[in-house]
Amino acid sequence: MSTKQKILAILRQDNGIVSGEKLADTLGISRTAIWKAVRELEKMGYHIEHFPNGYRYLTSDVLEKELISNKALPTSSIFIKEETESTMNDAKVAAIKQQTAPALFIAEKQTGGHGRFGRPFFSPTGQIYMSLLLAPNQTFAELPQYTILAAVALSLAIDHHTGKQTQIKWVNDIYLDGKKICGILSEATSDFETGQIKHVILGCGINYSIDPESFPEELQAKAGSIFPQENPPVTRNQLIQLIWQYFFELVEGLPNKEYLDVYRKKSFVLGKTVQFSQQGVAYSGKATKITDTGELVVQTNQGVKTLSSGEISLEAIY
Template identity: 70%
Template sequence: MSTKQQVLTLLRHSGAIFSGEKLAQEIGVSRTAIWKAVRELEKMGYIIQRHANGYQYLPSDVLENTAIAQTHLPSEHIFLMDETESTMKVAKLAALNQQEAPALYIAETQTGGHGRFGRPFFSPKGQIYMSLLLNPNQSFEELPQYTLLAAVAVSLAIDEVTGRKTDIKWVNDIYLDGKKICGILSEATSDFEAGRISHVILGMGINFSIPPETFPDGLEKKASSLFPDGKPTVSRNQLIQLIWQNFFELLDGLPDNSYLKVYREKSFVLGKTVSFVQQGVTYSGIAKEISDTGELLVETSIGLKNLSSGEISLQTIG
């Protein structure tokens, strides 16, 4: 364990004030080494309060793989990045390099994040941008409804940590108080010869704590964050850990599809008038049902339309 990690462990676990001399004695290094370690921790985002008689750790929201790890997702399979173009791209490259799955890729910020249909994703620093790499090795027909499972896992996790109720916009957006706070993207790659899905990547962007005035013009009317006042009641580590804990528990519970009941109950689309474009033609109708395979069934003037998430984007909901 590095000097930096030892200093962090001692300060965090005790919560007490440690003098530089005492830290040096405990770890067996010089006081200069302690000073350098504290400086490095501060650069990483940890809050170390300096007192006349030493240093004290204060709660700090720094991403840590050990704090996110769980049974299905060991810390050595969690990769943290300060900046990347897109965690989805990183996960795709990892799949090509035969990375053992599941593996999770998390970035502090993205320079080229995107959602469905290549739409750009506003990605300021300090939020949650992550992609999970899975290796299902199943046929397309055998695949679980990963996007729906992920949406339920995220929605329930946010409900738990905030004490508020989130809604799901078919198929992959999470809303809080009528504004979008999370987008989910799923992509799959196949082994053509074997007829199997070799990899699935689930990407998520969660607005954790963004002041409303910092959103691009017009976006603040549509989007928000979990803690817009800048005072989170939980850490990002805690939320991320809970999301994937929920996800893998739901996955382990299959073929029990009780998650679909939760998904449908949280949908704010069902029963409402929606409009959509299909093969260049605009339709309007009442959203009637979400099928067990994730399709949205809409009653239009010309009959029932089955909408697939891979090809349809809802235009309006009223």
């Protein structure tokens, strides 16, 4: 543990004002070294109050693997960058390099993030951009369940920290107060010989706290954030930790498919009329069911259509 980390740990544990002298004596270094380390912590984004008699730690929102880790995701499997083109790409490169899975890749800023079908998305700093690398060794038919698992875990974690009820748009978007706050992207690679999935990567872009007026004008009516125009009551670390805690708990209960019950209850698509295009033909009909494999069943005038998330994007819901 570095000097900075040791000072941070002491300040956090104390919760009050800790003198520079006490820090220096505890760590066996000079007061000047303490002052320099505190300045470095502040440059990293930590909030530390200075008093004539010492320092006091204030709640800070700096991404830290130690505060995100859980039993399934130890600190050695969490990788945090200040800036990256895409956390999905980071996970793909790691998979090629035989990174042990599961592994989580997080970035403060993305320069080339994208959603389904390669669509770019608004990626301001200070939000949550992360991708989870998994090695499930299952068939491609089971891939949609991981997107659903992630959607349920995200939705439940946000509900927990906001006291509100999020909804899920089939198949991969989380909505709060009628606006999209999160998108999920899943990709997989296969073993050519066995036909099984070698790796699954789940990418999540979460609007954590954004002033509504900061969104591009064309997005302001449909995009939002978890904590708009307010100081978030929880840190990103706390939210990320709970998301993956829920996710791996759901994975353990995967055979029971209980997550599907939550997914269906949170759907704001079921029972509504949806519009979509399939093989160049436009359709409209009532969404009646989400299958156990994550497909959306729609009753149209042309008959029942079963939609796969990898092929179809809903164009309207009403």
